[in-house]
Amino acid sequence: MASKVYDAIVIGSGITGGWAAKELSEKGLETLVLEAGRPITPENDYVEHVPVWEKKFRGMNDTRKLDQEQPVQRTCGGLDEWNSKFFVNDRENPYTTPDGKPFLWIRGRQVGGRSITWGRQTYRWSDLDFEANLREGIAVDWPIRYADIAPWYDYVEDFIGVSGQAEGLPQLPDGKFLPPMEFNCAEVIVRDAIARHFPGERRMTMGRCAILTQLHRGRMPCHYCGPCARGCMTRSYFSSLNSTLPAALATGKTTVRPFSVVHSLVFDANTRKLTAVRVIDGQSKQAIEFRANVFFLCASALESARILLNSANPEFPDGLANSSGELGHNLMDHLMGGGARGRIEGNEDKAPLGHRPNGIYVPRFRNVKQKQSFLRGYGFQGGGSREGWQRGANTPGFGADFKQALGRPGPWSMGLYGFGECLPNHGNFIAIDKGKVDAWGIPTLHITAQWRENERALLQDMAVTASEMLEAAGAKDIDSFVEDNAPGLTIHEMGTARMGRDPKTSVLNAHNQAHDVQNLFVTDGACMASSSCVNPSLTYMALTARACDYAVQQMKRGEL
Amino acid sequence: MERREVLKLLAGAASLPFLSPEAFSLFQAMHAQPGKNPALQALNPHQNATVIALSDRIIPSTKTPGAKAAKVNQFIDVIVADWYDEEEKESFLAGLAEVDARSQKLFGKDFVQLAPAQQDKLLTVMDGELADLYHPPAGYRKDRVNLLENNFFFRMKALTLTGYYTSQVGFEQELHESIIPPRHAGCAPVGEGAPGE
Known part of the structure; x- marks a missing residue:
């Protein structure tokens, strides 16, 4: 069958796939986007304004159905009775883990991918992050530095719209910000106390997030309804569906094909290039091939590595582009679960109005100026709020007075929740489980990952420093915690096809191009050589735009 | 039970000599008028x-x-x-x-x-x-x-x-809540909007 040859194929339509589609098609390439899941129509599928009383379980979730169909996905705090449809069916998408070493793989298969439900926190890396592996002799050195990516951070932020406050901190570079969102009363107290008690060391700023606080490139500012992860009719937060995919489609050069479950990539041993993608149609389950000149893997860290592992051939018996033996290894996720909460007295006559879909941020302060007994660091997210009617279940009383009390807001409280850096480790890895296939007959993953000593030390330290800051703010009833979350739950999985300078020890070069296969680019979280402690999506987007620019330049020179 | 599954059940029941009581009550529940008390x-x-x-x-x-x-x-x-x-x-x-x-x-x-x-x-x-x-x-x-x-x-x-x-x-x-609030403020007077976050 003679089939059309596209200029480019992008696998995945989420955070990075949307960017690849936009950049490649705007640069003139005829681009096919393959998405494993179904199409999403905002008019029908977005449900952020559906009232709670229209939900059968009033927000308490259809637990029986979740137990049956989404036992893994339901562990994600972002899944709710409205948006569970934006998370995969675990029965159709199985994977395995060793006994006693759980890994929670939270996924979204639909046009837009997980960009529909992501946390929207948007932070730049700094050279503290890019130089860390080299400085400490861990894993491999990043082949790029902040100066290489900074113009691409500018470029991406300008397009997606990021609200935030400039702080002038070297470890958390400022970006091109729209006005920041507002602090509430409890946050102002804690922010000011941190500034007084930890000058030059710790600081609290407003969360930097990909949510518009003013009209931006035709998209409306946030109207503070709250539940972004159910969709957004006004397209006020960034998702590929709200932003990059419409831009890609506007070029007239992009085709998005949903229900296209990628099985593997076809490698031509003579030209040493990829020629096609093998797809299983999600509905008919028939096998189809799509041909192109250049291929961008943007399917998420684990799915992209899975596709490469499933593309093993005589040239690459251990997985495509895996001459280094590092493909599938060095899996990281951010650690969560350490922090503290406390009650903040006063301001009883004030309450937040509207539902700010964003929190505060305390940038990393460990191992910035003073060395600690552990490596790297963490930042805090969180925020202040007043308790609502939910407190009634744990409060004595009933009747008219009880009702009247619950109709007013409860005490102010403040929570600080750490997000810590995970070190790359060869022993955290994925492999193909040949005996087990998914609903489309594609071999699945066996995921082996665990937290180690440094991660545990960070988690403990989070509880200590969060308590210190709340104490400094005069908080009462401080409750510090260290929760043992399984890796994966932070949904920042990365590292399974890392970038590096040496083809012997890394899968991708400084432009996200496979060392072994010239026309293959991997620009999602798989490419990361370390994890930093900040939310990674902005960096994935910047690396994607940068890789697209490089690929098109190479094509124009006839070198691709 | 999903609407789709109910319809499937009903489609199957139509070929049976009678509609099962379970299917019938589901059918009723599906077509309950708003405001009417469901069984x-x-x-x-x-x-x-x-x-x-x-x-x-x-x-x-x-x-x-x-x-x-x-x-x-x-x-x-x-x-x-x-x-x-x-x-x-x-x-x-x-x-x-x-x-x-x-x-x-x-x-x-x-x-x-x-x-x-x-x-x-x-x-x-x-x-x-x-x-x-x-x-x-x-x-x-x-x-x-x-x-x-x-x-x-x-x-x-x-x-x-x-x-x-x-x-x-x-x-x-x-609670005087609204799905789309009149505006956003970090510290508004209590009573202007809803309690809590």
Whole structure:
């Protein structure tokens, strides 16, 4: 069958796939986007304004159905009775883990991918992050530095719209910000106390997030309804569906094909290039091939590595582009679960109005100026709020007075929740489980990952420093915690096809191009050589735009 | 059950000599007019009346409607039927029966037949039994959460609050919430908007 040859194929339509589609098609390439899941129509599928009383379980979730169909996905705090449809069916998408070493793989298969439900926190890396592996002799050195990516951070932020406050901190570079969102009363107290008690060391700023606080490139500012992860009719937060995919489609050069479950990539041993993608149609389950000149893997860290592992051939018996033996290894996720909460007295006559879909941020302060007994660091997210009617279940009383009390807001409280850096480790890895296939007959993953000593030390330290800051703010009833979350739950999985300078020890070069296969680019979280402690999506987007620019330049020179 | 599955069931039933009672009641539930009371699935009429009475003493009608007007009983019926597992369901229904047993012992009548003041006396006793769990003393019991969650009155109170404040009545009339707020402010005067975040 003679089939059309596209200029480019992008696998995945989420955070990075949307960017690849936009950049490649705007640069003139005829681009096919393959998405494993179904199409999403905002008019029908977005449900952020559906009232709670229209939900059968009033927000308490259809637990029986979740137990049956989404036992893994339901562990994600972002899944709710409205948006569970934006998370995969675990029965159709199985994977395995060793006994006693759980890994929670939270996924979204639909046009837009997980960009529909992501946390929207948007932070730049700094050279503290890019130089860390080299400085400490861990894993491999990043082949790029902040100066290489900074113009691409500018470029991406300008397009997606990021609200935030400039702080002038070297470890958390400022970006091109729209006005920041507002602090509430409890946050102002804690922010000011941190500034007084930890000058030059710790600081609290407003969360930097990909949510518009003013009209931006035709998209409306946030109207503070709250539940972004159910969709957004006004397209006020960034998702590929709200932003990059419409831009890609506007070029007239992009085709998005949903229900296209990628099985593997076809490698031509003579030209040493990829020629096609093998797809299983999600509905008919028939096998189809799509041909192109250049291929961008943007399917998420684990799915992209899975596709490469499933593309093993005589040239690459251990997985495509895996001459280094590092493909599938060095899996990281951010650690969560350490922090503290406390009650903040006063301001009883004030309450937040509207539902700010964003929190505060305390940038990393460990191992910035003073060395600690552990490596790297963490930042805090969180925020202040007043308790609502939910407190009634744990409060004595009933009747008219009880009702009247619950109709007013409860005490102010403040929570600080750490997000810590995970070190790359060869022993955290994925492999193909040949005996087990998914609903489309594609071999699945066996995921082996665990937290180690440094991660545990960070988690403990989070509880200590969060308590210190709340104490400094005069908080009462401080409750510090260290929760043992399984890796994966932070949904920042990365590292399974890392970038590096040496083809012997890394899968991708400084432009996200496979060392072994010239026309293959991997620009999602798989490419990361370390994890930093900040939310990674902005960096994935910047690396994607940068890789697209490089690929098109190479094509124009006839070198691709 | 999903709408699609119901339709499939009904399509299958059409070829049968008669429509099964289960399929028929599902069909009715699917086509229930808004405002019409759906048929109860877990609670019998007496249990339902007890739930209504209990919920309406926990959140009574004041200047705003209470739990009965907000049809909290219908929400609780759904939870008992389709959310609780068998053990929780049995325990909840046994808890309801226990309320009558205690009411009989104190006043010689079932709970629904008591005067509101008598009902409140029994509720005071049941709520008082939770005092230690509401206010855990120093070195509080590790089994607190478990004890709370297995206590009938705790469950009944928690479900009443959820059912009430997530109803349209509770959300709009009692909390003055709106899905799209008039504006955003970090620290607005209480009363301008809704409580909490």
